[in-house]
Amino acid sequence: MIMGFLDKLKGGLQKTRQALVGRVDAIFSGGKALDEESLEELEEALIGADIGVKTAGEITGFLKGREAEIRKAGSPRQFLKTEMSALLGRPEPLVLFGERPFVILTVGVNGTGKTTTIGKLASRFVSEGHRVVLAAADTFRAAAIEQLDIWAERSGAQIIKQQAGGDPAAVAFDAVEAAKKRGADIVIVDTAGRLHTKSPLMEELKKVKRVIQKAMPEAPQETLLVVDATTGQNALSQAKLFNEAIGVTGIVLTKLDGTAKGGIVFTIKRELGIPIKLIGVGEGVDDLRDFNPQDFMEALFSTDQE
Numbered sequence: 074m075i076m077g078f079l080d081k082l083k084g085g086l087q088k089t090r091q092a093l094v095g096r097v098d099a100i101f102s103g104g105k106a107l108d109e110e111s112l113e114e115l116e117e118a119l120i121g122a123d124i125g126v127k128t129a130g131e132i133t134g135f136l137k138g139r140e141a142e143i144r145k146a147g148s149p150r151q152f153l154k155t156e157m158s159a160l161l162g163r164p165e166p167l168v169l170f171g172e173r174p175f176v177i178l179t180v181g182v183n184g185t186g187k188t189t190t191i192g193k194l195a196s197r198f199v200s201e202g203h204r205v206v207l208a209a210a211d212t213f214r215a216a217a218i219e220q221l222d223i224w225a226e227r228s229g230a231q232i233i234k235q236q237a238g239g240d241p242a243a244v245a246f247d248a249v250e251a252a253k254k255r256g257a258d259i260v261i262v263d264t265a266g267r268l269h270t271k272s273p274l275m276e277e278l279k280k281v282k283r284v285i286q287k288a289m290p291e292a293p294q295e296t297l298l299v300v301d302a303t304t305g306q307n308a309l310s311q312a313k314l315f316n317e318a319i320g321v322t323g324i325v326l327t328k329l330d331g332t333a334k335g336g337i338v339f340t341i342k343r344e345l346g347i348p349i350k351l352i353g354v355g356e357g358v359d360d361l362r363d364f365n366p367q368d369f370m371e372a373l374f375s376t377d378q379e
């Protein structure tokens with residue numbers, strides 16, 4: 074099971090690996106010197122994999138002038154792996170704490186994978202023995218409610234919904250109240266995708282949060298921003314604006330399968346200070362996992378499939 078996921082992660086990161094590690098190998102193969110020129114090439118490879126200009130500069134700056142040491146330690150690739158691992162720090166998984174219900178509010182721009190992530194999470198929590206209530210607070214489209222309904226059925230979660238066009242805040246409130254009454258453990262609130270730059274939509278989200286707090290003052294204990302890894306650097310402005318509006322406690326990075334922009338993990342970690350808690354590497358129910366920096370680095374620098 075765990076190996077299966079690592080393989081999937083390796084497969085998913087193949088494009089990022091080619092963009093980054095493949096080029097690193099190419100740069101340093103043939104015993105090329107670690108001079109200005111190869112460092113510049115490396116910096117370009119890092120930026121190309123969406124690691125971010127600032128972090129890319131830091132990494133190459135760190136390598137500069139340390140050629141003898143790096144050669145002694147083994148390959149530049151190994152050295153780079155160690156240095157980059159240090160940048161990612163420890164895992165910061167999703168932890169259910171405090172009073173029940175534990176309320177998770179899910180937000181993000183259109184199509185990033187919010188509803189799918191909720192379905193996967195619901196399935197995980199139910200299989201762990203938790204009682205889960207989903208709130209269909211994406212009332213914008215009827216199809217969105219149906220989509221969540223299917224996930225509720227598939228996972229064995231309950232769902233609170235209204236008709237399309239209803240008030241999202243009211244749905245979220247009802248879900249928390251229902252969970253309290255029924256003694257449920259977890260509420261996961263789906264919301265409509267919205268552009269972080271559209272202020273009326275961000276106001277609506279603030280209202281959802283305020284109204285949830287009328288039902289339970291300490292909720293939402295977790296506000297997850299779902300970010301599509303393929304959007305690259307735009308993830309940063311999404312995170313900044315959603316965070317300013319409602320306070321984001323964790324990031325779910327989806328679609329890490331098949332993107333060459335997996336380096337966004339470093340940018341988020343280094344420039345935002347919001348932990349990546351979960352990653353998505355596919356559309357299936359098992360394709361969501363806790364983000365583990367070490368697994369990520371193993372997969373990114375793996376050599377056994379290309």
Ligand SMILES: Nc1nc2c(ncn2[C@@H]2O[C@H](COP(=O)(O)OP(=O)(O)OP(=O)(O)O)[C@@H](O)[C@H]2O)c(=O)[nH]1
Pocket residue numbers: 181182183184185186187188189190211217264265266267299327328329330352353354355356360
């Ligand atoms: N490859 C891949 N596809 C994913 C992943 N997560 C979600 N998707 C797909 O992305 C598409 C959009 O997913 P949704 O869950 O509907 O996204 P959403 O954020 O709820 O979309 P809106 O509600 O319209 O804003 C679907 O086709 C999902 O199957 C992932 O980790 N990898």
Ligand SMILES: [Mg+2]
Pocket residue numbers: 187188189211217263264265266
């Ligand atoms: Mg959705």
